[in-house]
Amino acid sequence: MSAAKKAGVLVAFMWFAYFLNYCDRQAVFSMFPSLKADLGMTDKQLGLTGAMFLWVYAFGCPIAGQLADRFSKRLLVVLSLIVWSLVTVATGFASSAFMMLGLRAAMGVSESLFMPTAIALTANAHPPEMRSRAIAVLTTAQIAGTVTGSWFGGWMADRGEWRGAFFILGAVGLLYALPYFLFLRGVNENNSTEALSTGKPLAFPILLRVRTYLLLCVVSPIFVFGLWLLYGWLPNFLKDKFALNQADAAFNATVFLQATTAVGLLSGGVVADRLYHHTKASRLWLMTASLILCAPCLHFLGNSDTLNTTRIAAASFGLFSGLLMGNLFPAAFEVVPTDTRASAVGILNFCGGIMSGFATLFGGLWKQTLGIDRLLSITALAYLAAGIALIVGIKKLFPRDYALIQNTQ
Numbered sequence: 001m002s003a004a005k006k007a008g009v010l011v012a013f014m015w016f017a018y019f020l021n022y023c024d025r026q027a028v029f030s031m032f033p034s035l036k037a038d039l040g041m042t043d044k045q046l047g048l049t050g051a052m053f054l055w056v057y058a059f060g061c062p063i064a065g066q067l068a069d070r071f072s073k074r075l076l077v078v079l080s081l082i083v084w085s086l087v088t089v090a091t092g093f094a095s096s097a098f099m100m101l102g103l104r105a106a107m108g109v110s111e112s113l114f115m116p117t118a119i120a121l122t123a124n125a126h127p128p129e130m131r132s133r134a135i136a137v138l139t140t141a142q143i144a145g146t147v148t149g150s151w152f153g154g155w156m157a158d159r160g161e162w163r164g165a166f167f168i169l170g171a172v173g174l175l176y177a178l179p180y181f182l183f184l185r186g187v188n189e190n191n192s193t194e195a196l197s198t199g200k201p202l203a204f205p206i207l208l209r210v211r212t213y214l215l216l217c218v219v220s221p222i223f224v225f226g227l228w229l230l231y232g233w234l235p236n237f238l239k240d241k242f243a244l245n246q247a248d249a250a251f252n253a254t255v256f257l258q259a260t261t262a263v264g265l266l267s268g269g270v271v272a273d274r275l276y277h278h279t280k281a282s283r284l285w286l287m288t289a290s291l292i293l294c295a296p297c298l299h300f301l302g303n304s305d306t307l308n309t310t311r312i313a314a315a316s317f318g319l320f321s322g323l324l325m326g327n328l329f330p331a332a333f334e335v336v337p338t339d340t341r342a343s344a345v346g347i348l349n350f351c352g353g354i355m356s357g358f359a360t361l362f363g364g365l366w367k368q369t370l371g372i373d374r375l376l377s378i379t380a381l382a383y384l385a386a387g388i389a390l391i392v393g394i395k396k397l398f399p400r401d402y403a404l405i406q407n408t409q
Contacts, residue, residue, distance in 0.1 A: 006187070007125040011134055013183050014118050015141040017081050020173045021114055022145025024088040025053060025107060027153030027165050030235050030250035034157040041097045047364020050232040051357040053104040058353025060112025062204070065346020068117040069203055069339055074184040077121070078177055080113035085173030092166035115349060119329050120342035121187070129273055131333065132283060136269030136326030143258040143265070150235065154250035203343035212284075212335045212401040213344065215393040216328065220348050221355030222386040223291065223324055226298055226379045228356035229372070230257065230317075233363035234301070237372045242307050252307065257314040264290075264322020272327050280402050283331035284394050290324035291387035298380040302373030335401040 028035075028049055035041045035049075068076055087107045094100040119135060126134040149169070156165035207213055230253070239249035268286055275282035297317035304310045329345055336344045363372060 007134070009183070010125050010187055011122060011138055013180055014077075014122060014138055016176065017077065017114070017180060018118060018138060018141035019145040019148070020081070020169070020176065021084065021111055022142050023149035023152070024084060024166075024169050024173065025111060026146045026149035026231065027169060028091075028104070029232055030150045030154035030246055030253075031157040031162045031165075032236050033239075033246055034160075034162045035100070038162070039094065039097050039100060041100070043364045043367055044361075045097045045101065045364075047232070047361045048101055049104050050228065050360025052101050053108045054228065054353045054357035054360065056105045056108030057112045058108075058350045058357065060109050061116055061346040061349035061353060062343065063346070064113045065116035065120075065343035065349075066203055067113075068120055068342035068346075073117045073121050073342070074181075074187060076113050076117045078181045078184065080110055080117070081173055081180065082177050084110035084114075085170045085177070086110075087170075088166050088173065089170030092163040092170070094163075112346075112349070116342040116345040119345045123329070123333055123341055124338075125187075128333075129276055132272040132276075132327055132330045133266075133269040135330055136265040136322075139265050139326055140262045142325075143261050146231065147254040147258045150250040150254045151247065154235070154246040158245060158247050203340040204347070206340055207336055207344055207347060210335050210401050210405075211397045212393055213332055215389065215397060216332055217348060217351045219287070219291070219386045219390055220328060220352045222379075222382050223294075223321075223328075224352035224356040225359045226294070226376070226383060227321065228359040229363055229375060229379060230301070230314075232360035233367070233372050234314075236367075237302075238307075238310070242310075252311065253314075256311045257318040260315045260318035261322040261325065264319040265326040266322075268323035269326045272330065280334060281394050281398050283327035283334065284390060284398060286327050287324045287331060288387050288390040288394070290320050290322075291383045291390065293320040294324075295380040295383040295387075298383065299377045302371075302376030335398070335405055337405065 032041075032046050035046065041049075064076070084107055087103055087110055091100070091103045091107070094103060118138070122134055122138050123131055152169075153162065153165050156162055234253035234257075235246070235249045238244055238252050239246065242249075242252075244252065268290075272283045272286050275285070279285070294317055297313050297320065300313035301310060301317060304313055328348065332344050332348060333341055362375065366372075366375060
């Protein structure tokens with residue numbers, strides 16, 4: 001099998017594992033009414049189902065990134081899949097709010113091992129001029145998993161079988177672990193065309209000296225705050241606002257948003273890779289456009305009067321957000337050493353996870369006072385500010401950081 005074909009098959013295997021990752025984490029958000037009824041959970045506790053997962057996940061990601069830069073990436077992604085699938089099965093046995101929150105924290109630990117490692121493996125298998133497309137294709141699994149997990153969770157909950165949803169999703173992950181492991185045994189973990197420049201010391205001090213990367217660590221949390229506010233509370237928001245059942249609310253909250261995100265991801269990857277030949281900051285420019293264009297969409301998502309208008313706002317947000325999602329990590333890889341990539345992803349996930357945990361928590365805390373609609377409008381203003389900050393970074397920080405990394409590899 002040629003290297004290019006093997007890289008494509010690698011993306012396919014990673015895609016399905018990443019798909020299961022998001023199915024398992026997202027199913028719970030479309031079950032909130034059932035969890036209220038069966039486990040007696042409050043709005044605050046429902047908000048914490050997202051916050052507990054994301055905060056633990058956030059703290060686990062930098063550690064996972066450092067482990068992936070030092071040890072076997074192939075073993076880590078398979079181990080992560082097995083453990084989070086077991087936790088998913090255990091979630092079906094939750095008998096109280098406390099047990100549910102504890103299992104969400106455990107899922108945060110298990111899933112944190114996956115993404116930094118999977119992104120680094122995928123990046124190492126592709127040259128720079130194809131990297132955005134490869135990671136964009138992989139990231140579409142996040143979209144498919146969000147839609148499928150949310151819809152399936154809501155559909156099962158409407159039938160009084162929310163526990164069964166966790167049993168089924170966890171079982172699929174455990175069954176997939178064997179073929180996944182067998183394929184990865186033959187995968188080369190490092191990119192032979194790029195030199196390793198750091199000798200594998202602790203990655204954190206190296207990354208903290210890269211100013212463009214630090215800017216991404218500020219911009220990314222702002223972006224994912226809005227993203228997780230929608231992931232965590234849009235199904236419930238639409239259910240209450242337009243009197244939908246759980247399955248219909250989950251469908252409307254995910255399909256219109258995620259279908260166009262896939263288009264934005266894939267087109268953004270192609271455009272970024274083509275523009276890379278003209279400007280090495282192509283990925284940063286697309287991220288800037290994404291933030292500025294997403295801002296009004298967030299406002300209208302919370303403040304539209306009809307379901308159809310809300311769908312249009314969701315579809316527009318998805319399209320523009322995809323431009324950033326597929327280019328965040330490739331943009332970071334332009335300015336960090338090759339053998340710190342997993343750590344770079346881990347720290348970005350840490351920054352994003354901490355803030356996105358607050359998104360789901362604040363949705364629960366302020367649902368009855370400030371309201372999801374106003375919270376979305378405030379987040380839109382933050383998106384605009386982040387877009388302006390990226391423009392400054394492209395002009396003032398990126399040229400020096402890019403030149404430094406090129407001179408060391």
